[in-house]
Amino acid sequence: MGGRFWCPSRHGWVKFNVSGLVNEDEVGCGGVLRDSDGVARVLFSGPVTAKDSITAEVGVIIITLDVFLAMGWKGKRSLIIEI
Template sequence: DLFKQVQENTIKSKSSSSIWHPPQQGCLKFNVCGIANENSASCVGVLRDMEGVARALFSGPIVANDADSAEARAVLLALEVFIYLE
């Protein structure tokens, strides 16, 4: 499954340069990931506050033909989630 593949690749690629940094005080921060192959595409995202508390999560299949399109779609979904929360 594509979501499991994203999780496994993320775990394998962890390094000291991939440490999460909080947003400025009073701000929120989205981290998103989009992935695609010839058969399917998916994305995930998390919205956190400055203390690292998750305020929103999303994941699921998307329509995308390549990794760049999947990443862009993930950003658009993050924006939609943020607007919905307001």
């Protein structure tokens, strides 16, 4: 694991772990949203339009914010995004 592991967020917070990928064969993104108990509440993955990994990561952050708003959590939960 190289010293990296998932740490729960504080009570009332949700955490999205996301990734954007660009290489010769693939351009995509994905993420998992977990609550403060570590329960996965949302999973997503799919293609994105991007020319480099920075653009892919910005795209996945936009998707994350759209999902957070669609879940109706704005004003009810605080959000952490980890890339």
